[in-house]
Amino acid sequence: MASYDVIVIGSGPGGYVAAIRAAQLGLKTACVEGRETLGGTCLNVGCIPSKALLHATHQLHEAEHNFAKMGLKTSAPKVDWDQMLTYKRETIETNTKGIEFLFKKNKIDWLKGWGSIPEKGKVKVGDETHEAKNIIVATGSEVAPLKGVEIDEKTIVSSTGALELGKIPKKMIVIGAGVIGLEMGSVYSRLGAEVTVLEYLDTVTPTMDGEVQKQFQKILGKQGLKFVLGAAVQGAEVKNGKARVTYKLKKDDSEETLDADVVLVSTGRRPVTEGLGLKELGVEVSDRGFVQTDKHWMTSVDGVYAIGDATEGPMLAHKAEDEGMAAAEVIAGKAGHVNYGVIPSVIYTHPEVAAVGQTEEELKKEGRDYKVGKFSFMGNGRAKANFAADGFVKIIADKETDRILGAHIIGPMAGDLIHELCVAMEFGAAAEDVALTCHAHPTYSEAVREAALACGDGPIHM
Structure with missing residues (x-):
């Protein structure tokens, strides 16, 4: 022993x-x-x-x-x-x-x-x-299992099976519009599959900032992903190697069906x-x-x-x-x-989505006074040159102290850019501290500085 x-x-x-x-x-x-x-x-x-x-x-x-x-x-x-x-x-x-x-x-x-x-x-x-x-x-x-949907890792798959499909499906249903579902949905959409995402709630990525959710869904829609929100999945069956998913629309309780070659279950763990x-x-x-x-x-x-x-x-x-x-x-x-208040989250689609700290919705619920600084990547020279100008940087700061309370980015390299704001929050920095820090030009990171400037007198390039 x-x-x-x-x-x-x-x-x-x-x-x-x-x-x-x-x-x-x-x-x-x-x-x-x-x-x-x-x-x-x-x-x-x-x-x-x-x-x-x-x-x-x-x-x-x-x-x-x-x-x-x-x-x-x-x-x-x-x-x-x-x-x-x-x-x-x-x-x-x-x-x-x-x-x-x-x-x-x-x-x-x-x-x-x-x-x-x-x-x-x-x-x-x-x-x-x-x-x-x-x-x-x-x-x-x-x-986590989903009632009425049995995973066989061939036709109805988890994220594990989705990484090892024998061939690229022509049609794919993704159950759940969270991180895993949208990442893998993006993979197969780029490979030519017709991807439909079924989500029980009325938004994608439920824990994200509201503005990010709307912009993210809009961008993914332009990339070819289809969304059915407010869809309560009732079950799925496999016949002759094909899957049929039955779901109810919460808005009118109507029952619908959808057929696909592969169904990805991504409703949580x-x-x-x-x-x-x-x-x-x-x-x-x-x-x-x-x-x-x-x-x-x-x-x-x-x-x-x-x-x-x-x-x-x-x-x-x-x-x-x-x-x-x-x-x-x-x-x-x-x-x-x-520090559980400074743990970033990232979705690795294109554009990437990243967040740290609190959302506007959470602060409103708390009744806390805050201000918002936003800057679109359309105003960033590097992003425009690289066909990556979709999205924005959003910084939320305390209205009185200017201390950064949260940051939300949808855009190129968002998963890397968010860490500047993580470090700032770890040190209790104000938005002005980021705004006064010199950022190399031309970089995506300038959009972060511009959003910090927007918390004060305003950005330069917008």
Whole structure:
């Protein structure tokens, strides 16, 4: 029986980061993982492979729509789907092998198999039981089922199946207008599929800023995606390799059907906590399966911690990473810290969408006085030169103090631009601080400065 200071269960972004940080802090560390490769859902069947396909299909879009405008004359590109999937798999392998290298570098033991906690201070993996002074549950999440819709990963697929389709469908139905649905819908739309998105609510990306939601849907509509909002899916059936989805429109309760070659179910995820033995151990778990923790990521059982998608909060890889580092630091006797008010979210479509902090809707509900500075990418020289002028930067600041409360960007490289505002918020900066900071020209980042200027006397280029 091996003995460790820390055993992490799960090697996704939260788990592997927790393990590496614990090892860096001098703790003898092991990580439990039952997959053939490290990296969890994110690196194997989530964040990384989806970005590979988004990148490949964006290049296809540029070749089809913008190359000729720039004087790049060539025949129309042909899609080799098998090669595109090979590129995606090679991308996955490069990243997962990278985590394996980091484990070896930091002398972290990989305990191969699925883990459970039979009693306090012990982790069972297969037939072996290991002792641990501290245990971190980082088991992530899985696709939440949708009543009346059975996923077979062939015709009716989750995000996992959508990354490995045998061929490009002619028609695709996406159930759910959240991050996963819109990213994968964009991939297949660019590849030539007719994509229809069914969403129960009356807006896309429900947690986003209202102005962003409207602009985002409008842009995606121009790109070819069709939207049916206020659609309550009743069920789906597969016959002769085709799918038929039945849904009711909330506005008049009428029932409609829609046929497609593939249906992608992207209505959310749920924590993976079953089979760990948590309840038997005395760990408090919510009715929805989330592990309950205190402000130090400790569960109701001393020495057992939980992070990432297994706990409450946004299901984001970087949130899990921050918690993984913080939990490891707490175990090592340091002061772990996560600022939950400054966790950005990004949708990797084109244009990208990114947000941090509060929305106007949230501030109105609070009754807080605020001001808004906006700047359109139509006023940004770099964006216009690169056929990327759709969208805007929006900064929300306290009306009295000018302190930045939130930022929302839809436009080129939004997922990178948002971090300037994350750093500003982390330091308690005012919009004026960003406005007075010199930004290189010509860059997309100038749009951020202009939005900050708009919180004061006004932007220069609009």
